[in-house]
Amino acid sequence: MERLLARILARITRCGSLTVIFASGARTVFGDGSGDPLTVRFTSDSWQRQIVFDPELKFGEAYMEGGMVVEQGDIAQLLALLMSQVGLEVPSASAKLFLRLRFLFRRLAQFNPRSRSQKNVAHHYDLDGRLYSLFLDADRQYSCAYFEAPDQTLDDAQLAKKRHIAAKLLFDRPGLSALDIGCGWGGMGLYLAGHAGARVTGVTLSQEQLGVARCRAEERGLAGRADFRLQDYRDVPGPFDRIVSVGMFEHVGVGHYDEYFGKVAELLKDDGVALIHSIGRSEGPGITNPWIAKYIFPGGYIPALSEVLPSIEKAGLLVTDIEILRLHYAETLKAWRERFLAHREEVERLYDPRFVRMFEFYLASSEMAFRHQGMMIFQIQLAKREGVVPLTRGYIAQGEAALRNMENESRPGLRLAGE
Structure with missing residues (x-):
């Protein structure tokens, strides 16, 4: 799962300088080296797996619960780096499935009597x-x-x-x-x-x-x-x-x-x-x-x-x-x-x-x-x-x-x- 997350991050992070410390201790640098350097550490393989399957929900949860720690920079800078990437794609097939299902049931989620x-x-x-x-x-x-x-x-x-x-x-x-x-x-x-x-x-x-x-x-x-x-x-x-x-x-x-x-x-x-x-x-x-x-x-x-x-x-x-x-x-x-x-x-x-x-x-x-x-x-x-x-x-x-x-x-x- 660590390798899959690394491939996704490599595909997404085309600009910037993002260092990721995975739960195994492995350290990888993503981006083209531009901008202020940022460092993120994952505390468990479980959080890495959850983010791969459902990043829209689990990325924020990982930060809330301490499963993802920003060690250099802050969460605003990290989000700016990730959300500003040109041609940002949905990172995995499971994430695409979650998006389709959520769109299908969005009226139910917004039912507000x-x-x-x-x-x-x-x-x-x-x-x-x-x-x-x-x-x-x-x-x-x-x-x-x-x-x-x-x-x-x-x-x-x-x-x-x-x-x-x-x-x-x-x-x-x-x-x-x-x-x-x-x-x-x-x-x-x-x-x-x-x-x-x-x-x-x-x-x-x-x-x-x-x-x-x-x-x-x-x-x-x-x-x-x-x-x-x-x-x-x-x-x-x-x-x-x-x-x-x-x-x-x-x-x-x-x-x-x-x-x-x-x-x-x-x-x-x-x-x-x-x-x-x-x-x-x-x-x-x-x-x-x-x-x-x-x-x-x-x-x-x-x-x-x-x-x-x-x-x-x-x-x-x-x-x-x-x-x-x-x-x-x-x-x-x-x-x-x-x-x-x-x-x-x-x-x-x-x-x-x-x-x-x-x-x-x-x-x-x-x-x-x-x-x-x-x-x-x-x-x-x-x-x-x-x-x-x-x-x-x-x-x-x-x-x-x-x-x-x-x-x-x-x-x-x-x-x-x-x-």
Whole structure:
């Protein structure tokens, strides 16, 4: 099995410098010698065999469980090396079989009725709240930031994301009703209530997120304009002037897209505007990585636009704008990973070293998927009739400028000590 793994690695690793120490103690160097040298050690033949048969699942498990140890470099560098190889192939016949089977049964894996949806959400979002405070921005935005400049900080880029979305939603007068589907810890909804003058209803299936969102609304004096609920979007009554959903669509499942957009159409007023912000894949339909599905986001799926647009058409909605954000999420994930690792010891105290390795692998593999494997963000703006959205996109920059002025006006002034 060691020889088979060595042949696979030789075929995959055409660039870079990767030294592998096999369980037998044998040491082999792969690649063309370019780049920073990396060294990996396998601790048992069992883990080597499992990776050969099912690399999509077992590679991450081996790192989590200590079956694969990165002795020079780190897991992010290793994943970058492997995932950036040109013409990367499925390494074995058994791996191809697993991929075919997973694609065949993907709708079953993504079957998300109400009860299962809540369980899936709790798996990831009801973790100890202190964990997310260690690596997210101050507003707890757990979705792709919008980097207006390469050197922009994570907090400023997350604020820019909220501003960009609010501008696209055309809050042209105060008092408009807005639904936030998958409101998280309330950041987007509170921004719309505080800066766009909206009356916001935010829904989540996470008890942990709901408690934080409600507390934040009270602290900011926005409880009268931002109502957060523990509720499935399918049970929300309408209608609304505006609908926004950021980072929730990935949890819907491909078999529920008609239901999702049908509900959006039902809840959106005739002169309303909706904005769906989601991770997408640029290379056509696929499957959820089995390691991610098992350990991070059960029931989740990243869609291709070709899977999404037919359901929008069936719902009778008009696509008024689509924007693709390419490397913004890679930079977001890099910032999260660096912050997470800076607090490694604190996370170990909350959980254990295995959890730290699991979460590190999740952040690193996600980042490299955006850098090297065609993952992106799409923002789809929707309406029910023509003429609701301006003819050109100049209104977005104008809206951002107006919101930026409001942000500056609402910031507390500097005070001297003792004042």
